Amino acid sequence: MAKGEREVDLxxxxxxxxxxxxxRIAAGxxxxxxxxxxxxxxxxxxxxxxxxxxxxxxASRFPHEFxxxxxxxxxxxxxxxxxxxxxxxxxxxxxxxxxxxxxNLEKSGVALVKSRAVFExxxxxxxxxxxxxxxxxxxxxxxxxxxxxxxxxPGIEHVISSNEVFxxxxxxxxxxxxxxxxxxxxxxxxxxxxxxxxxxxYRGDNILRGFDDDLRxxxxxxxxxxxxxxxTGSTVTAVEPMGKQFSxxxxxxxxxxxxxxxxxxxxxxxxxxxxxxDKAGVALDGNxxxxxxxxxxxxxxxxxAVGDVTNRINLTPVAIREGHAFADxxxxxxxxxxxxxxxxxxxxxxxxxxxxxxTQAQAAAQYAKLDVYKTMFRPMKATVAGRDxxxxxxxxxxxxxxxxxxxxxxxxxxxxxxQLVGIxxxxxxxKADFDATMAVHPTAAEELVTMRQPAEQLxxxxxx
Ligand code: NDP
Numbered sequence: 515m516a517k518g519e520r521e522v523d524l525x526x527x528x529x530x531x532x533x534x535x536x537x538r539i540a541a542g543x544x545x546x547x548x549x550x551x552x553x554x555x556x557x558x559x560x561x562x563x564x565x566x567x568x569x570x571x572x573a574s575r576f577p578h579e580f581x582x583x584x585x586x587x588x589x590x591x592x593x594x595x596x597x598x599x600x601x602x603x604x605x606x607x608x609x610x611x612x613x614x615x616x617x618n619l620e621k622s623g624v625a626l627v628k629s630r631a632v633f634e635x636x637x638x639x640x641x642x643x644x645x646x647x648x649x650x651x652x653x654x655x656x657x658x659x660x661x662x663x664x665x666x667x668p669g670i671e672h673v674i675s676s677n678e679v680f681x682x683x684x685x686x687x688x689x690x691x692x693x694x695x696x697x698x699x700x701x702x703x704x705x706x707x708x709x710x711x712x713x714x715x716y717r718g719d720n721i722l723r724g725f726d727d728d729l730r731x732x733x734x735x736x737x738x739x740x741x742x743x744x745x746t747g748s749t750v751t752a753v754e755p756m757g758k759q760f761s762x763x764x765x766x767x768x769x770x771x772x773x774x775x776x777x778x779x780x781x782x783x784x785x786x787x788x789x790x791x792d793k794a795g796v797a798l799d800g801n802x803x804x805x806x807x808x809x810x811x812x813x814x815x816x817x818x819a820v821g822d823v824t825n826r827i828n829l830t831p832v833a834i835r836e837g838h839a840f841a842d843x844x845x846x847x848x849x850x851x852x853x854x855x856x857x858x859x860x861x862x863x864x865x866x867x868x869x870x871x872x873t874q875a876q877a878a879a880q881y882a883k884l885d886v887y888k889t890m891f892r893p894m895k896a897t898v899a900g901r902d903x904x905x906x907x908x909x910x911x912x913x914x915x916x917x918x919x920x921x922x923x924x925x926x927x928x929x930x931x932x933q934l935v936g937i938x939x940x941x942x943x944x945k946a947d948f949d950a951t952m953a954v955h956p957t958a959a960e961e962l963v964t965m966r967q968p969a970e971q972l973x974x975x976x977x978x
Contacts, residue, residue, distance in 0.1 A: 519648065520648045521546075522546045522548045523546045524546070525548050525549075525550070525653045526548070526549040526656055527654065527655050527657055528551060528557065528655070528821075529557060530556065530560075531830045531837070532833030533549060533551075534615060534837070535834045535837035536656065537622070541624045542622060543841065544845070547624045547625065548626075548648060549619065549624055549626055549627070550626075550629050551626065551629075552629060554612055555616045556608075556615045557658055559830040566680050567680075567701075567704075569600075570600070570704045571700070573600050573704075574704040574708050574864065575864065576593070582901055585898045585901075586899065595685075597682070630643065631648075632788065633790045633793045633794040633796075636817065637650060638650070654818045654820065655804055655812070656819070656821050656823065656837065657786070659784050659785055660783065661677055661697075662778075662783050663778050667752055668753070668754070669753030669754055670753065673776045673777065676777070679777055684774075685708065685710070687711065688710060688711045688712075688772060688773045689710050689776070689777060690712075690750070690760075690762050690776050690777070691714050691715070691777045691778075691779065692715045692777070693781075694717070694720075694746075695723070699714070699733070699737075700863055703737060703864040706740050707740070711741070712741070714743065715749065716744070716746050721734055721744065721746070725869060726873040726874055727874065728874065728908060729869065732906045733924055736864075736865055736903060739903065750764060750765075756772070759774055760774075762776055784804065786798060796817055796819075797812065805824075806826075808852075809843050809849065809851060810840045810843075821837070831857075835852050838850075856870055857870070858933055865925045865926055865928065866927075867924055867928055868921075868929050869922045869932060870932055872920040874908070874920070876920075878972050878974075880919075881914065882973065883913035883971075884911070884913060884971075885910075885913045885968040885970075886908065886910055886968055886969050887969060890905065893905050905923075905925030905961075906923070906925065907923050908920070908921070909921055909962070911944075917942060917943070917944055917945075918944065921939060927958065931959050935962065
C-alpha cells in the first residue's frame with residue numbers, strides 16, 4: 515500500500531438503495547466499509563424517484579377525492595392548490611430521509627464520503643473531491659442509472675427529465691410528456707390529477723409495452739377519461755420556444771402541441787461513464803450495463819455490482835435484495851443468489867396498476883392449457899360518488915398444474931394488493947388455494963377469490 519492510502523475491506527461506489535443496504539450489512543459482519551456518494555445520500559429512489567414521486571401521487575389524488583366527497587353529502591369550498599407548498603413540503607421530507615440514511619450508515623460504522631469515486635486500478639479507487647486513494651479488498655459498484663433524453667432533436671436543451679421535474683418552480687398548466695413506460699405514465703397521471711392539460715406522446719401502438727395487453731388497454735381508457743391526451747405512434751421531432759411556452763412538433767401528421775413544459779422519460783441507461791472501469795478491467799454487457807453473474811460478481815472476481823447499473827430488474831427492492839445478498843455472500847459466509855422471478859411491481863398511475871408474473875401473451879406461449887379469469891366492474895365507492903371508472907382483475911392459471919402464473923390488477927389499492935398476492939404466488943399458490951380462501955366483503959380484492967368461470971380457455975395442441 516502506498517503511503518497515505520487508506521485501506522478498507524469494502525468500498526461501495528454509490529449510496530443509493532443497493533449500495534447503502536450492502537454497506538450496512540457488510541459492516542454488520544465486521545467489515546471495514548467506506549461508501550462514496552457524489553450527489554445526495556439515498557440515491558434516485560429517495561431523492562428524485564419513488565419516494566418524492568409517491569408524495570406527488572398522493573397530492574394528485576386529492577382533487578378527485580374532493581369531487582367524490584360531494585356524492586357522500588359533503589359541500590366543500592372550491593379547493594385551491596399551491597404547487598410551491600407541495601414542492602417545499604416534499605423537499606423537507608426528502609431532506610429528513612436523506613439525513614436518516616446518513617445517520618443509519620454512521621450508526622452501522624460505515625464511513626461516508628461525499629465525493630465521486632473512480633477506479634485507479636482493480637483494488638484502488640480515487641476520491642475526486644480530495645484526491646485521496648483508498649485501497650479495497652472488495653469493491654461494489656452501485657451507481658444506478660440516469661435518465662436518457664434520447665437522440666438529439668432541435669430544441670432538446672429545453673426538455674426536462676424526471677431529475678428536474680421534482681424541482682419545477684411553477685406548476686405547468688400544459689405539459690407534454692414523451693415516453694410510454696413507468697415514469698411517463700406516472701407523471702402524466704400526476705399532472706392530470708393536479709389539473710394540468712397533459713399530452714402523452716408514445717412511439718408504439720399502446721403505452722406500457724411489456725405489461726398485459728388487457729391491462730394496457732384499460733389503463734389507457736381510464737387515463738383518457740381523466741383527461742390525459744394519449745398520442746400513440748408518434749415521437750417529438752422538435753421543441754421550439756415561444757415566449758414562456760414551447761411549440762412541440764410531433765412526427766405524426768404535422769401535429770404541433772403547445773406546452774409550458776416538455777418532459778421526456780425514455781429510459782434510464784446504467785451509470786458507467788466516468789468510473790474508469792477499464793482501469794479495473796470490469797466488463798460491460800451488450801447493452802452497456804455491468805455484466806454480473808448470479809452472485810452480482812463482475813468479470814473481476816473481487817468487484818461486484820448491484821442495482822440499475824447491472825440492468826437486471828430496475829426496481830428499488832430488487833437493488834436492495836441484490837445488495838443484501840452480495841454482503842451475505844462476501845462477508846457473511848452465506849452464498850446467496852437473488853431470485854429474479856415473480857417480482858411484483860406497481861405503476862402509480864391513476865388508477866394504479868399492480869402486476870406479478872406472466873402477461874397473458876407470455877403465459878399462452880409458455881403453457882399449452884391456459885385458463886384466463888378476468889373481471890371488470892365499477893368500484894363501490896364510485897357508485898355513490900357518481901364517478902365513471904372501472905377496476906380490472908385478471909388471473910392467469912396453468913390449467914395443467916392449477917398454478918397461478920400471472921395476476922394483473924388495475925384500480926385503487928392495486929399496489930397494496932399485489933404485494934400480498936405476491937406472497938401467495940411466490941409460494942406456488944394454485945387457483946384452488948385462492949378459491950379456498952374466504953372473501954373479505956365488501957372489498958374490491960375479494961374478486962381475487964371469487965372468480966369462478968374462466969373468461970377464456972386457451973388450448974394449444976401438443977407439437978407433432
Ligand atoms: P423504461 O426503460 O421503462 O421505458 C422507456 C420508454 O421510453 C418506453 O416507453 C420506450 O418505448 C420509450 N423510448 C425509449 N427510447 C425512445 C426514443 N428514442 N423515442 C421515443 N420513445 C422512446 O423507462 P422509464 O424511464 O419509464 O423507467 C425507467 C426505469 O425506472 C424502469 O426500468 C422502471 O423499472 C423504473 N421505474 C419504476 C417505477 C415503479 O416501480 N413504479 C417508477 C418509475 C421508474 P418502447 O416501449 O417502444 O421501447
